[in-house]
Amino acid sequence: MAAGPAPRVTVDWWRDAAIYQIYVRSFADGDGDGTGDLAGVRAKLPHLVELGVDAIWFTPWYLSPLADGGYDVADYRAIDPAFGSLTEAEGLIADARELGIRTIVDIVPNHVSDQHAWFRAALAAGPGSPERELFHFRAGRGPDGELPPNDWVSEFGGVPWTRLADGEWYLHLFAAQQPDLNWAHPTVRQEHEDVLRFWFERGVSGVRIDSAALLAKDPALPDFVEGRDPHPFSDRDELHDIYRSWRAIADEYGAVFVGEVWLPDSERFARYLRPDELHTAFNLNFLACPWDAGRLRSTIDDTLAEHAAVGAPATWVLCNHDVTRTATRYGREDTGFAFRTKTFGTPTDLALGGRRARAAALLSLALPGVLYLYQGEELGLPEADIPRDRIQDPMHLRSGGTDPGRDGCRVPLPWSARAPYAGFGCTTEPWLPQPADWSSYAADRQRTDPESMLSLYREALRLRRTEPGFRTAADGGRQLAWLPSAPGVLAFARTGGPVCVVNLGEGPVELPEHTDVLLLSGPLDGQGRLPRDTAAWLRP
Known part of the structure; x- marks a missing residue:
């Protein structure tokens, strides 16, 4: 395997890094069973070296029932057997580092899987037990406790409470298989600090924090009142003490954080990026912005200003594992993105969307700060239409079947045009079906085409790394x-x-x-x- 450039040794490499997001289940299959795995990733590291990225970010690869694509974690210190082993993960981290690519892992602190040892113990222990104090168990309202404890709405839609046979309800802001942790409990805080150290000791260079603004809850769990401050479960001030303790650990290892923070208030957002908290946070306003010059310029200006105020670099991302792919989204009449507007059968002009996706790639790569590139975007992949009986995303079920869910951007990648299943690596159909024309986007076909999306990204990333003036200063990107x-x-x-x-x-x-x-x-x-x-x- 050809060596790439050595990782930049500067302490601020992350200020202008190009970071590639890997959704392991759909990246490459190394053992032929239809599911992507760490062996597949290791085999494709040359692709990432040629592409020219500085780091790879893995969505959760931990032991999980996969009720929500791995964001329902059963054990933070174990790799799911479908993907490989801890030994393979350590080898992959080391291999990537030798090739000049750092590794970022995903931590999911708001909730765990209902198969996590803590939650199983809480169910067995019963009401009033210390084990249940690690979560949010409550009696219901109504004469017989038959109503949920409050009126909150799940991030996936519907009621975020599930009632047990013993009469108590437990909180889950996401799927029922993802019970929320009680971050007011010292054991929860200590466990996550230990998990951070566990992965830093294994050579990871950073951590992406899932749903970073949702951990802390009002202990009274009151009903939600529009406009009331503070919010009962989002962006609470208690969070900042948590992240200050995390930052002290990261600084011991020279590691970095990126938080998933969806907040409309730019001043509140910037608080997470103060020098003793998170290094970076996803700029999701840019991702959601329509293809409109005025709105894009305003979003860029606002983003740079709010980051400059705290000396943090901005981040730029066009797509991720939760979002309709760029080439499809930009080919629609409504080119913005919002979960609430996703529906089946939305018309798309893929030729138009493809042109805009290419232009958007150069726009995002030219901006000062950090670039995140979701796997397959370098191939110009469109959103795939998944047959209804094959959809696995819980968002589809919880929407009553009106939302197609997020599986359309998670379809296994096409690597070889002439190989079975577009070279994903399997000998049986992959876990999600690939569209009939998927091989036309294959990496091997694009690699030899100077006009392809892959060639565009490779040249843009090369220029971004070598052309004077593309470096990002420590002032936050002015x-x-x-x-x-x-x-x-x-x-x-x-x-x-x-x-x-x-x-x-x-x-x-x-x-x-x-x-x-x-x-x-x-x-x-x-x-x-x-x-x-x-x-x-x-x-x-």
């Missing part, structure tokens, strides 16, 4: 200056570096003065102008 541009056009310069122009307008536009064209998301027109839904990187 290295961007907007340039005069026509309506519907985004144009900015990186200080001392390239100019990025993205045409979201109605027709072709002239390029600003430049000495060289570094990269185009699509060809210029016959007059050398930038067509609509196309981006350019220029050397001024």
Whole structure:
């Protein structure tokens, strides 16, 4: 296996890293059973070296019943046998490091699986037991306790409470198989600090924190009242003490955190990024923003400003394992993203969406800060339509069947056009069905096509790493200056570096003065102008 560049030894490598998200179950199958695994990832590390990423982030690979894609963790210190073993994980971390790629793991602190030893013990111990104090067990309301303890709504929709045979209810902000932990209990805090150390000792360079703003709850578990501050279970002030204790541990190992924080209040959001808390947080407003020049510019400005206030780098992401794939989303009439608007049968123009996805790739890669790239985005994969009888995502069930769920962006990757199941590696049908045309997106086919999405990402990542001016300073990313541009056009310069122009307008536009064209998301027109839904990187 060819060696890649050594990991950057600077303590702030994460300020402008390109980080690749791996959903193990769908990345590559090393043992042929239809499920992706760590052996498959190890075999495909050369692809990631050639792509030019700095780190890989694994969604949960722990022991799990997989009721929610692995976010229902039964044991934080064990790899699920479907994916491999702890020894294989350690080997993969070491192999990647040798190739110049760091590893980030996913920690799910809000809840565990209902198969976790703690929850099984709580069920066996019964009401009033110390074991139940690790969770949120409550008596119900109503004459016979037949009503849920409060009126909260699950993140997946529906009631976030399940009643047991002994009459008590337990809280689960997500699926019923994911009971919420009681973060007011010292044992819960100590366990997670121990888990962090466990993985840092095994060489991981960072941790992504799932649902980072939901851990702390009002101990009274009151009904939700719109506008009441503080919220009973989101963005509570108690969280910051938790993350300060975590940061002290990460600093011992030189590791970093990225938090999944969905908050509309930019000042509240920035609190998580203070110097003694999290290093970074996902910029989900950029992901959800429609393909509109004015709204994108506002989102970029707001993001850079809120991060600069605390000296943190912004993060940029177009897609992840929960979101409709970029090429499909940008081909729709409504190009934004919101879980509540997902429905079956939404019309999509894939040719339009593909052009916009290519332009969006250059836009996001040109911005100062950290880039997150979800597996398959470098191949331009569209959202897949999963037959209703094959959908596994609990969001589909809890929506009453109206939401197609998230399986469409989790379909096993196509690696080889001529191999069975597009080279995913299996000898039997993979755990989710692949569309009939999946082989047309195969990595081996795109690798030799200079006009492919894969070639575009590889060249863009190479330039991002080598071109002067693409580095992100420690001031949180104030290295961007907007340039005069026509309506519907985004144009900015990186200080001392390239100019990025993205045409979201109605027709072709002239390029600003430049000495060289570094990269185009699509060809210029016959007059050398930038067509609509196309981006350019220029050397001024």
